[in-house]
Amino acid sequence: MEHTLFYLFSALTVGSALAVVLHKNTVNAAVCLLLSLLGVAGIFALLDALLLSVLLILVYAGAVVALFLFIVMLLKPQTKPNKPYKKISIAAGAFGAALLGLGLCSFVTRGQFPTAPAAEVFHAGLKDYGAMLFTTYLLPVQVVGFLLLIAMLGVIVLSKKFEGQEDAK
Amino acid sequence: MNVGLNEYLILSALLFAVGFLGVLVRKNTLVIYMCLELMLVASTIALVAFSRFNGTLDGNVFVFFILTVAAAEVAVGLAIIVALFRKRGTVQVEELNALKN
Numbered sequence: 001m002e003h004t005l006f007y008l009f010s011a012l013t014v015g016s017a018l019a020v021v022l023h024k025n026t027v028n029a030a031v032c033l034l035l036s037l038l039g040v041a042g043i044f045a046l047l048d049a050l051l052l053s054v055l056l057i058l059v060y061a062g063a064v065v066a067l068f069l070f071i072v073m074l075l076k077p078q079t080k081p082n083k084p085y086k087k088i089s090i091a092a093g094a095f096g097a098a099l100l101g102l103g104l105c106s107f108v109t110r111g112q113f114p115t116a117p118a119a120e121v122f123h124a125g126l127k128d129y130g131a132m133l134f135t136t137y138l139l140p141v142q143v144v145g146f147l148l149l150i151a152m153l154g155v156i157v158l159s160k161k162f163e164g165q166e167d168a169k
Numbered sequence: 170m171n172v173g174l175n176e177y178l179i180l181s182a183l184l185f186a187v188g189f190l191g192v193l194v195r196k197n198t199l200v201i202y203m204c205l206e207l208m209l210v211a212s213t214i215a216l217v218a219f220s221r222f223n224g225t226l227d228g229n230v231f232v233f234f235i236l237t238v239a240a241a242e243v244a245v246g247l248a249i250i251v252a253l254f255r256k257r258g259t260v261q262v263e264e265l266n267a268l269k270n
Contacts, residue, residue, distance in 0.1 A: 020207065021188075026200060038209050049217050052217060075250075088266075100186060136230075141227055147237075158245070
């Protein structure tokens with residue numbers, strides 16, 4: 001059962017990630033990113049991190065992908081076709097991909113994997129998260145709050161139109 | 170718990186490789202940015218898997234912070250892309266060559 005679910009979610013994740021890379025249309029790529037993130041949320045649920053899987057869907061599907069779609073529709077779609085790749089970059093890309101594939105293959109076939117079982121006891125309830133966030137990780141929580149404030153101010157300044165600034169036609 | 174740690178790590182490496190491929194081959198800044206997000210999520214899978222197999226919650230709390238930072242990062246990055254589009258009228262990386270010459 002767990003194996004089936006794992007391979008199902010893995011296939012969904014990697015397949016949709018490949019679709020993000022290969023799809024010509026940016027809107028379709030964003031929707032495929034959403035599918036891929038749903039697969040990752042399933043993987044998190046398999047790893048007993050239910051809070052993280054819900055948060056991933058809320059933050060990524062609810063905020064990030066929606067923001068991506070909004071920006072994609074705001075910007076002008078590309079009209080002229082891409083310039084073809086140079087010969088040297090095709091050769092370098094093929095070489096790099098071959099190297100990466102070989103490395104992954106030798107890693108899977110010849111690697112000496114430790115086969116440690118998962119820890120038996122694993123508490124990942126909301127109470128445990130709260131206890132950690134308000135004791136050990138109290139300072140990071142404050143820093144992250146400050147970071148969100150700074151990011152908000154930064155976005156406002158970046159998207160504001162200043163006097164004398166000219167737009168491209 | 171039948172699925173081992175290695176399966177999760179290989180999935181994480183595979184997803185990271187796909188995201189990296191996208192960063193290398195695509196020419197639209199928005200798609201490159203989506204692929205960067207994919208790479209970030211791939212690294213969080215490894216963190217959650219290590220945390221689960223170690224039996225501690227610290228990795229999960231790290232991923233919690235990574236999600237927060239990623240949300241802030243996406244907002245700032247997309248604002249930069251919009252500002253770039255307003256200034257130059259394009260988001261294709263091959264036409265953004267103002268630093269050349």
